[in-house]
Amino acid sequence: xxxxxxxxxxxxxxxxxxxxxxxxxxxxxxxxAVSLECGGHxxxxxxxxxxxxxALDPSFAAGSLIGKRFADSESGLELLVTKxxxxxxxxxxxTIPLKEAKPLPSSD
Amino acid sequence: MHLSSxxxxxxxxxxxxxxxxxxxxxxxxxxxxxxxxxxASRHLMSRGDERLVAxxxxxxxxxxxxxxxxxxxxxxxxxxxRLADAQLIAILERAAPGLxxxxxxxxxxxxxxxxxxxxxxxxxxLSSDGPxxxxxxxxxxxxxxxxxxxxGTTGEPKAAVLRHRHPTSYVLETVEFMGAEPEDAALVxxxxxxxxxxxxxxxxxxxxxxxxxxxxxxxxxxxxLAATEAITHAMVVPTMLGRILEVLVERNxxxxxxxxxxxxxxxxxxxxxxxALEQLPxxxxxxxxxxxxxxxxxxxxxxxxxxxxxxxxxxxxxxRLGSVGRPLPNLEVEIRDLAGVALPPxxxxxxxxxxxxxxxxxxxxxxxxxxxxxLATNDGGWLDPEGYLFVEGRLDDVIVRGGENLxxxxxxxxxxxxxxxxxxxxxxxxxxxxxxxxxxVVVLVDGEDADxxxxxxxxxxxxxxxxxxxxxxxxxxxxxxxxxxxxxxxxKGEMRSGSTTP
Numbered sequence: 001x002x003x004x005x006x007x008x009x010x011x012x013x014x015x016x017x018x019x020x021x022x023x024x025x026x027x028x029x030x031x032x033a034v035s036l037e038c039g040g041h042x043x044x045x046x047x048x049x050x051x052x053x054x055a056l057d058p059s060f061a062a063g064s065l066i067g068k069r070f071a072d073s074e075s076g077l078e079l080l081v082t083k084x085x086x087x088x089x090x091x092x093x094x095t096i097p098l099k100e101a102k103p104l105p106s107s108d
Numbered sequence: 109m110h111l112s113s114x115x116x117x118x119x120x121x122x123x124x125x126x127x128x129x130x131x132x133x134x135x136x137x138x139x140x141x142x143x144x145x146x147x148a149s150r151h152l153m154s155r156g157d158e159r160l161v162a163x164x165x166x167x168x169x170x171x172x173x174x175x176x177x178x179x180x181x182x183x184x185x186x187x188x189x190r191l192a193d194a195q196l197i198a199i200l201e202r203a204a205p206g207l208x209x210x211x212x213x214x215x216x217x218x219x220x221x222x223x224x225x226x227x228x229x230x231x232x233x234l235s236s237d238g239p240x241x242x243x244x245x246x247x248x249x250x251x252x253x254x255x256x257x258x259x260g261t262t263g264e265p266k267a268a269v270l271r272h273r274h275p276t277s278y279v280l281e282t283v284e285f286m287g288a289e290p291e292d293a294a295l296v297x298x299x300x301x302x303x304x305x306x307x308x309x310x311x312x313x314x315x316x317x318x319x320x321x322x323x324x325x326x327x328x329x330x331x332x333l334a335a336t337e338a339i340t341h342a343m344v345v346p347t348m349l350g351r352i353l354e355v356l357v358e359r360n361x362x363x364x365x366x367x368x369x370x371x372x373x374x375x376x377x378x379x380x381x382x383x384a385l386e387q388l389p390x391x392x393x394x395x396x397x398x399x400x401x402x403x404x405x406x407x408x409x410x411x412x413x414x415x416x417x418x419x420x421x422x423x424x425x426x427x428r429l430g431s432v433g434r435p436l437p438n439l440e441v442e443i444r445d446l447a448g449v450a451l452p453p454x455x456x457x458x459x460x461x462x463x464x465x466x467x468x469x470x471x472x473x474x475x476x477x478x479x480x481x482x483l484a485t486n487d488g489g490w491l492d493p494e495g496y497l498f499v500e501g502r503l504d505d506v507i508v509r510g511g512e513n514l515x516x517x518x519x520x521x522x523x524x525x526x527x528x529x530x531x532x533x534x535x536x537x538x539x540x541x542x543x544x545x546x547x548x549v550v551v552l553v554d555g556e557d558a559d560x561x562x563x564x565x566x567x568x569x570x571x572x573x574x575x576x577x578x579x580x581x582x583x584x585x586x587x588x589x590x591x592x593x594x595x596x597x598x599x600k601g602e603m604r605s606g607s608t609t610p
Contacts, residue, residue, distance in 0.1 A: 012109025012249055012276060014117070025109070025117060027280050066121060067286045080285055082117045104282050104436065105410035106315075107370045107396035108294075108307040108343050 006033045007042070009077060015043035018050040019057075022064045022085030030075035030091070038064065039087025060095065062088040071099035109276035110247045111178035111310070115142050118313050122286060126318045129293065130337060131168040132234070138313070144172050147237040149179035152207060154238035159206030159255070161225065162186040162300060163196070163214050166321040169230050170300045171309045173209055178253060178272070181246025182206070185255045186301035193217050199257055200225060202267065202471075209233045249273035254306055255471065256400050267471040268400045270306075275403040277464035279310045281438040282405070288316040291365075295334055295342040297322040304343055304373060307404035317341065327351035331361060338365040343396075345373035345592030350380055353387055362388065370394035372405070374592040375501060375517055377524045378430045385418055397432035397499055399485060401476075403465040407441065407497045409433030424492065430521060431496040439463035441497060442482075443490055453493045456513065458503060459485045488515065505596055507536030507544050514546060514575055516596070522570045523548060526563065528556035533586050534577065535596050537603045547603050548577035551585060579603070 009015075009026050016023045017038035023046055024038075036043045040057025044050060064070075064081045071078040072091045078099065079089060089096045115138075118127075123139035136144065152160060160177040162170070162184065170186075177184035185203045187196070189211050197218060200208070205224030208214075215227050228236070249272040257265040294317045298304040312319045320337045322330055330352055334342065344352065349371055356362065369384070369391050376395065384393060392411030398404045409432055417429040435441040442450045443457040451457045460482050468476040468483040477483050488500040500506070500515040507514040516534040523532045531551040539545035552558065560580045568576040581603070587595040 010249075011280070012113055012273070014113065023120075025113070025280075067284065080280070082121055082285065101284065102437075103284050103287065105370075105392065105394045105408055106283075106311065106341055106368055107372070107394050107398075107405040107408050108304060108311045 007036055009034070009036060014046040014082070016046045016048070016050075016083075017041070017043055017085050017087050018054050020064075020085035020087040021083055022081065022087050022089070023083035024064075024070075024079040024089065025082050026077070027069065027080050028071075028076055028078035030072065030077035032075060034072075034075050034077060034091050035093075036077070036079075037090040037093070038085070040090070056087055060088045060090055061086055062095075064089055069099040069101050070096040072096045109280060110249055110251075110272045111175065111253050111276060112245060112247065114276060114279060114310060114314055115145065115175045115178075117285075118142075118316065122316050125290075125316055127313065128168045128171060128319045128321070130320055130333075132231075135318075136168055138316075141168075141171060141175070141313075144234065145175035146179055148172055148176035148233060150238035150241060151233075151236035152176060152180040152182060152238075153241045155207065157182060157205075157207040159183050159185050159203065161200065161203045161206050161208040163189045163200070164209055164211040164230060164300070165189065165323040166296060166300055166305070167230060167323060168319075168321065169209060169234055170296075170305065170321065171313070171319065172234060174254070174306065174309055179245060181248075181251060183252040183255050186299075186305070187257065188299065188301045189214060197222065199265065202257075203255070249276070256301065256303060256306070258400050266473070268467065269469040269471060270400075270403055270467050271469075274465050274467045275306065275310055277438075278307070278403040278405070279314045281465070282436055283311045283314045285314055286316045288312075288318075289340075291338065292316075292340045293318040293320055293337055295320050295322060295330070295337065295339040297325045297330055297348065298343060298345065298373070302373065303398070303400040303404050304345075308343060327355040331355045331359065331363070334363050334366060335361060339363070340365055341368040341370075342366065343370045343372070346371060346376045346380065347374070347588050347592040349376070349384060353380075353383055356387065362390070364390065366391050368392050368394065368411075370396050372396035372398065372432075374588075374594065375499075375520070378521050379524045381414070381429055382418065385414060395432050397497065399487075401466065401468045401483065402461060402463075402485075403467065405436065406439055406461055406463070406465075407432045407435045409496075413496075428492070428496050431492070431498045433497065434495045435461075435497060436463070439465070441491070444484075448484075453491050453495075456488060456490045456500070456515075459487045459489045459497070459499065461485060505535070507534075507546055509536070509539075509544050509546060509574060510542045512574060519546065519548070519567060519571065519575050519577070522567050523550065523563065525570075526558060526566050528552050528558035529563070530554075531586055533594055533596060533599055535600050535603065537579065537600065539578070545578040546575065547579040547581070549581050549583055549586060549599055549603070551583055 119142035536544035
């Protein structure tokens, strides 16, 4: 599945799954054009229209946990899950791995 | 990212959690905070205000105002309400035009008012609303989020510009979204016009912590509130910590709920850090170093660093108690010489920083960031081989004696270790022979005594004789800004116009 339209994955932009409740915010933009997917289908801007008739792809159904970060080392894309859902995140058809975050001590 | 997105995401994900506790009318949930900020933003938009200026003490109006301005797409401009009338008027004239959220006494202090600035009281602001705007909400990360007038220990205050992308980058990179435990509560006692007051709102909201505001700092009220609200997190400036520790001893209070106490905003004497570690063994201490222009923290010395340093017999490790820890992983820090060339570890120079949270922009001035993104902090310092950063204070404060650069902080730390010294300041004063001479202003511990010869010998034994103060003056207190910065220029002016060596 190729991205029909280039996604503008700027830091701070919010994306929503078309087939589950998952929402993410972009923490780091990818270098170059990529397709961001969840549950096997391209994500859409939060509040944007979902294509009808799509279903969760079982090979991308491991789930997205709230507060977790996912990072693709190849493109540099980093995402934060702000709403949990059944689908898992992928870039150009390949699952994006969870990023182990080392929490910093709070300084404020 | 945009500040309004931080709040929207938090309100969506944890709407029922308490965002601000102990407000005028009870607790405010994240949903409630979002609702109130959105209502106030409609008020601002319907009036067409260009800025939201805040001249008020701490309260829930700080987060409401900060986010209302963000949602309305205008800058939030918190101003020090405790400035003398003439200074306050001068700053407000620069902050105008816009709507000013003011503390009760402010309107009468302003006389005929400020052109372009209308005033609104806190209760009015907190219940304000307006018609639904026709245009969509603001979301440009390039817009100005906050204008902060720097405390101006030298010259006229500068208005630092933080665009939305600066503080949000700091938050996204350093704070775990919804990372707070249900009981977590942050006590905010730093004033809202200080970068730490802004950062406290943003990091609390992103982590899902409960904010508790202390309207105006006193050590007694801080301890009271920390105890009754079972505060887990707090940030204080050095002058606050000293007083807080005293009150805790007087009351035999240990604040069992407190887990995290961070300090910054000025130089913290090592003796005070040691006292805090001893007095509050259950609390993780965090030293944070940052500037207004860097959206708050750029380096942290964490709880483990503190424990390791104090327990170590290695002088190189032990000395880290006086460091600000390591730079945040999302930033680069370098020490450079006067020509801007990077220096190796262990070498003294100027601290430079690069990263997405670094703004370095001021109203009406050209960019202060280099073409490749580096900001010169004007702070002197050095890095140890493990990457721990030591800050020696403003470069303007470095004493140049006979061609040798002396750090006032290093000499102050040694003086403070003397049992009779309660507080001290070291400055350079003009000297015919050396260019500058080392002068110390010392506050003695009540009932203790130490003479000039003894204090000089104390420093000479521990450092070098060139660092022993040539002039020592005794006083009952030192001048501090209310955010805990020692006002060296005040002392310099006074010492210059008649220094004495008893």
